[in-house]
Amino acid sequence: xxxxxxxxxxxxxxxxxxxxxxxxxxxxxxxxxxxxxxxxxxxxxxxxxxxxxxxxxxxxxxxxxxxxxxxxxxxxxxxxxxxxxxxxxxxxxxxxxxxxxxxxxxxxxxxxxxxxxxxxxxxxxxxxxxxxxxxxxxxxxxxxxxxxxxxxxxxxxxxxxxxxxxxxxxxxxxxxxxxxxxxxxxxxxxxxxxxxxxxxxxxxxxxxxxxxxxxxxxxxxxxxxxxxxxxxxxxxxxxxxxxxxxxxxxxxxxxxxxxxxxxxxxxxxxxxxxxxxxxxxxxxxxxxxxxxxxxxxxxxxxxxxxxxxxxxxxxxxxxxxxxxxxxxxxxxxxxxxxxxxxxxxxxxxxxxxxxxxxxxxxxxxxxxxxxxxxxxxxxxxxxxxxxxxxxxxxxxxxxxxxxxxxxxxxxxxxxxxxxxxxxxxxxxxxxxxxxxxxxxxxxxxxxxxxxxxxxxxxxxxxxxxxxxxxxxxxxxxxxxxxxxxxxxxxxxxxxxxxxxxxxxxxxxxxx
Numbered sequence: 001x002x003x004x005x006x007x008x009x010x011x012x013x014x015x016x017x018x019x020x021x022x023x024x025x026x027x028x029x030x031x032x033x034x035x036x037x038x039x040x041x042x043x044x045x046x047x048x049x050x051x052x053x054x055x056x057x058x059x060x061x062x063x064x065x066x067x068x069x070x071x072x073x074x075x076x077x078x079x080x081x082x083x084x085x086x087x088x089x090x091x092x093x094x095x096x097x098x099x100x101x102x103x104x105x106x107x108x109x110x111x112x113x114x115x116x117x118x119x120x121x122x123x124x125x126x127x128x129x130x131x132x133x134x135x136x137x138x139x140x141x142x143x144x145x146x147x148x149x150x151x152x153x154x155x156x157x158x159x160x161x162x163x164x165x166x167x168x169x170x171x172x173x174x175x176x177x178x179x180x181x182x183x184x185x186x187x188x189x190x191x192x193x194x195x196x197x198x199x200x201x202x203x204x205x206x207x208x209x210x211x212x213x214x215x216x217x218x219x220x221x222x223x224x225x226x227x228x229x230x231x232x233x234x235x236x237x238x239x240x241x242x243x244x245x246x247x248x249x250x251x252x253x254x255x256x257x258x259x260x261x262x263x264x265x266x267x268x269x270x271x272x273x274x275x276x277x278x279x280x281x282x283x284x285x286x287x288x289x290x291x292x293x294x295x296x297x298x299x300x301x302x303x304x305x306x307x308x309x310x311x312x313x314x315x316x317x318x319x320x321x322x323x324x325x326x327x328x329x330x331x332x333x334x335x336x337x338x339x340x341x342x343x344x345x346x347x348x349x350x351x352x353x354x355x356x357x358x359x360x361x362x363x364x365x366x367x368x369x370x371x372x373x374x375x376x377x378x379x380x381x382x383x384x385x386x387x388x389x390x391x392x393x394x395x396x397x398x399x400x401x402x403x404x405x406x407x408x409x410x411x412x413x414x415x416x417x418x419x420x421x422x423x424x425x426x427x428x429x430x431x432x433x434x435x436x437x438x439x440x441x442x443x444x445x446x447x448x449x450x451x452x453x454x455x456x457x458x459x460x461x462x463x464x465x466x467x468x469x470x471x472x473x474x475x476x477x478x479x480x481x482x483x484x485x486x487x488x489x490x491x492x493x494x495x496x497x498x499x500x501x502x503x504x505x506x507x508x509x510x511x
Contacts, residue, residue, distance in 0.1 A: 005033045005166035009075060009223040012169055016063070016074040023059040023074030027052055027118060030076045034120075034167050040148050043161035044078050044168075045139045046089045047121035052076070055118045071230055073116030078168050080159055081122035082129045083214075085109045088119065093127040093136025095331050096324060107202040108172055108214050108231050115230045123158030123171060128321060130336045131403045132182040132410075133391060134158055137333075143387050144186055145509040146433060150384035153183030159217050160187035165509060170227045171217040174201075176313065178379075178410025180215050181422040185379040188433035190224050191217045191422045193414070199231050200241035206319050207238050211312055211414055221423070257292035262372040264299035270306070271408035272396035273381045280426035281378050288376070299375065300368040302361050305412040310404065311346065311354035318343030335390070335403055358415055365416045375478040379422045381409050384433070413478055420478045 001015045003026065015021045021029075031049060038044050059074045079085050082092045084102040086109075091097045105113065113119060124142045126134050134157025135141040142157045144150040145165035152161040156173030160183035163171050173180045175193040184191030196210035206212075216227035234241040263285050266273055273281075289295045317340045325332060325340040332340075368375075385392045391403035400406050413420050424433055 003029070005029055006219070007169070008220055009072075009169040009218065009226060012075060013071075013073070019063070023056040023063070023118060024053065026074060027056040027076055027120070030120070030167060030169075033165075037145075037165045038167060040143070041145055041152070041161045041165050041167075042140055042142045043123060043145075043152070043158045043165060044121050045081060045124050045158065046091070048088065049120070051087070052118055052120040059116065059118060070114060070116030071226065072112060072170070075117050075170065076120050076168055077112055077117035077170060077172075078121045078123045078159075078162060079109055079112070079119065080129075080156055080171070080173050081125045082155075082174065083109055083122075083172060085113075085119060085122070088122060090122070091138055092129065093125050093138055095137055096328060098138060107200060107235060111231050111233075112172065112227075117170075120168075123156070123162055123168075125156070125158060126154045127333050127336055129155035129174065129176075129179065130317075130333075130339060131155060131391070132157075132178055132407050133385075133387075133389070133403070134161075134183070135387075135390075141387050144384050146188065147384065149387055151186060151387050151389075153186035153380075153384070155179040155183075156191070156217060157183045157186075160184050160189055160191065163187065163189040163217060163219055169219070170223060172214065172227070172231065173217050174212060174214045175414070176212045176316075176411075177309065177404065177414055178407050180217060181379050181410050181413075181420060182407065184217060184422040186384040186433065188424050189217060189219050190221055190424075191215070192224055192228065193420045194228070194232070195242070195419045196417065197238070197240045197242040198419070199228075200233075200235040200238035202235055202237050204238065206316060208240065209312075209316055210240075210417060211309070211316060221421075224421075256288065259288070259293040260371065260373040261288045261293045261295045262298040262368075262375045263288075263295055264297065264375060264377045266409070267299045267377065267412060268301060268303070270303055270412065271381060272398045273378055273409070274383065274396050276383055276428040276430075277378050277381060280428065284425045285376070296372070298368075298372065299377070300361075300364050300416070302364065302412060302415065304357050305361055305415040306408055308354045308357045308361065308415050309411045310342075311350055312358065314339060314342035314346060315351050315354075338402075358417075361415050362417045365418060369418075377478070378409055380406075382406055383428055383430075416478065418478045 001020045003012055003015045003021050012026060016023060016026065034044060062069055081090060084090050084106040086103055086105045087101065089101050091100065124134055124139050127136045132154045133151045134154035142152045142161050144152045145161050156179050159171035159173050162168045164187035173191065175181065180191035180193050192215050194213055194215045196213045199214045201214050216224050216231060218224040218227060234243055265278060265281060285295065321340050325337055329337055381395045382392050392400055392406050394400055395406050404411065427433060
């Protein structure tokens with residue numbers, strides 16, 4: 001088996017098990033790629049090759065001894081730079097944390113390391129992970145692997161760019177208003193926001209808060225499923241964490257037959273969408289009907305979702321960063337400081353009303369998903385924008401007053417409480433990825449990525465290098481679930497639709 005930096009994680013693991021490649025050789029393959037590409041995309045930070053080589057050598061010794069190994073044994077891995085890993089800096093893009101080297105790992109890192117991954121470093125984030133464009137005063141800007149003049153998204157922008165550039169085979173991330181989904185959209189990879197509690201987060205300053213969740217990213221849904229199986233499962237310290245349900249059976253093309261698919265461009269007009277995104281979304285929606293799904297234009301009524309999100313987000317920012325804002329306001333970027341100060345203008349009544357409204361929105365979602373199995377819509381309202389900007393000036397002619405205005409398509413889904421997966425949907429005429437999201441109903445047994453294989457099988461695919469690069473994007477699949485559980489549904493593989501509407505294209509950046 002020949003392995004390169006764009007092989008799947010499962011292929012790499014199979015080669016490691018068969019001893020076609022050693023952990024040290026696999027590490028060298030990726031570090032060579034990092035040396036070649038990372039100076040351009042700036043995706044990986046705090047690289048520690050000495051420690052990585054020692055870990056890889058220990059993994060090879062374990063393989064040679066024939067002792068049992070974990071599901072990620074020997075696989076290179078870089079953690080999001082807001083996630084603590086013992087002995088590695090956690091800077092979070094802030095001058096306040098440049099000397100912060102935690103002595104212990106947080107839960108998601110513990111699970112990945114226990115599964116046998118070889119830690120190589122961290123992936124870049126916006127300052128304190130605030131915003132969906134990755135830049136900070138410590139490490140600088142992370143750029144898009146398809147066009148280094150464009151944004152990689154955020155806040156898991158380093159993770160998405162590293163995946164898209166072939167620097168790592170898997171990545172972790174976190175998501176409040178789209179931080180697993182928007183960067184996946186911009187970098188032509190797959191990002192899953194699980195149902196809150198599926199991937200418990202510890203330490204956690206507000207374990208009852210369901211806005212924030214951690215989750216997996218990968219270049220394809222099979223690999224995403226693998227990482228999810230490692231990082232999910234209950235933890236006694238998080239009382240809302242979910243049991244590790246078995247994954248549902250794999251689905252082929254027949255899995256889309258009769259599937260009730262709701263399609264929406266803008267959730268009943270509550271946010272604008274740029275024309276190139278609309279064009280790709282419209283073109284790809286026909287694929288579901290062609291595969292046997294029952295497709296209808298529909299969306300839940302949630303005009304108050306953005307207000308709910310902004311209110312509860314400000315409250316959470318105050319919990320996490322209020323002390324820093326009071327002590328060192330000059331060392332926080334102005335937009336982040338303003339987000340924190342918004343909480344000072346909130347009353348207890350404001351927060352209570354937002355919580356009540358969130359409960360009502362989630363009940364509307366339950367009622368909506370009684371009639372639909374999934375909701376398909378754009379992940380991002382815009383194509384990847386100029387990396388020198390903090391955020392786009394406008395979306396479809398409507399001015400953006402702050403960096404949340406272009407993220408409304410993602411942050412509204414957060415309030416629904418549903419799992420949402422971002423998968424590639426196409427490229428624009430200019431060469432950048434666009435994605436779609438699948439949201440599912442809260443509370444079923446784990447399956448959002450599984451229907452991805454179904455859609456992939458419904459279309460022929462071309463090789464990575466088969467077509468010229470063009471701008472594109474992604475779509476969501478949102479699945480309902482009872483209040484806190486979800487269905488792991490394979491809706492679309494991380495292959496990219498390009499050329500003719502019926503053709504799926506996988507395409508890597510041209511380095």
